[in-house]
Amino acid sequence: MGLADFGTIALMAAFALCVYGTVVPHLGVRTNNWNLVRSAQNASILTFFLVALASAILIHALITSDFSIIYVWEHSSTDMPLVYKFSSFWGGMNGSLLFWILVQSFFAMIVAYRYQYSNREIIPYVIATFNAIMAFLLLLLIGWSNPLELQTVIPAEGRGLNPLLQNPAMAIHPPSLYLGFIGFSVPFAFAMGGLIRGKMDNEWVLTTRRWTLMAWYFLSSGLILGGQWAYEELGWGGFWAWDPVENAALMPWLTGTAFLHSVMIQEKRNMLKIWNVVLIILTFGLTIVGTFLTRSGIINSVHAFTQSEIGPAFLIFLALILVIGFALLFKRIQMLE
Structure with a gap:
């Protein structure tokens, strides 16, 4: 099992946490159990770190030209400058969707941590809304647009980033x-x-x-x-x-x-x-x-x-x-x- 597989597993775990964070805050409000709401806030924080792990794996693959990953082969090459290799992270459809989820989860983490003791009446449903958005995006990413998908035959060179984007x-x-x-x-x-x-x-x-x-x-x-x-x-x-x-x-x-x-x-x-x-x-x-x-x-x-x-x-x-x-x-x- 390689790094790309670990990244995909991290995304799957993040999706499970988002589903949890969508449902549990409502249950916490209905049962007047703030511990459930707090667990959803913690789930939002953990989601960011899981998505960040997957993102770091993809960035590492782009920088090191790991063409066993289809996305890296399609949007990077060995002769590209480092700045464009890094920018390839959001230069293609699948990578840009992962970047969106990374930023979305970062904002959700800040909200979950910053407002954990304030806005108590509405924060459970704020957390639920964030997690519902991220669950939808992660479902699309894992099911149809996984930038960490591997290929069996590893090419010697990649296609490189679109010249207009360089x-x-x-x-x-x-x-x-x-x-x-x-x-x-x-x-x-x-x-x-x-x-x-x-x-x-x-x-x-x-x-x-x-x-x-x-x-x-x-x-x-x-x-x-x-x-x-x-x-x-x-x-x-x-x-x-x-x-x-x-x-x-x-x-x-x-x-x-x-x-x-x-x-x-x-x-x-x-x-x-x-x-x-x-x-x-x-x-x-x-x-x-x-x-x-x-x-x-x-x-x-x-x-x-x-x-x-x-x-x-x-x-x-x-x-x-x-x-x-x-x-x-x-x-x-x-x-x-």
Whole structure:
């Protein structure tokens, strides 16, 4: 059994913990057993370390050119500079999904640790929301897009990273976008926790203020860097070509910007409560739209991956987010008026 197998086992264990962390907080609230909630928080922390282990194994394989792993063979080569070997981690579809889960689990770990003694009424459902998101992503990763999958015949050389991606911006632009996209999952999780629990005062807005600012900052930086990169690499003659994936990244920035300003009014005047919940549901939903567009194969874009089996799954996930989110909003709408 090699390192890649250990990485896959770590991902499977992380998936099991996420399922546990999705179900157990609700049981803890129903039975008034805070130890169950605490165990789900600990499960969220452990999930990050398991995903980090799998990620470290993939990065090690990329750097050492271990072509027994299919993903390494497809996106790396022995003559590539070290920075591009490292950037190959998120340069392909499977690796980028693992990177997404790594950042998502890191944020979930921080939330689970930072708020373990505060926000006691809604934190169980915040943890459950985070774990449900990660369980979905890990299911897709393990079942259909495992970047640690091995091949029987080991090639002497890899295909290398797409030449268009061999740019210094590759080390900054994609991570910035991911940090922005995933950062908005924090206020989304707190909003869902408040809706499920029936506690829709200003606490969730105040708690997630810095998270919202961070997500908006990274998403803005990623869009600016992407425009500059496109101008240099693709010769579009401008910083924006209305590329479908560019537009998909811009849409959550627009709703996120509106949310960022709107929550200030809620904090100061106790207004726009319904509107803020709608905005954060739409913002998080639009991040999934962008992911669907890049992985479905339905559009022709330099940003898009080839058609894959997981594209339709993201469309179903988006539908669940919107249906559940707006159903909870409708249920609690009198509390927000």
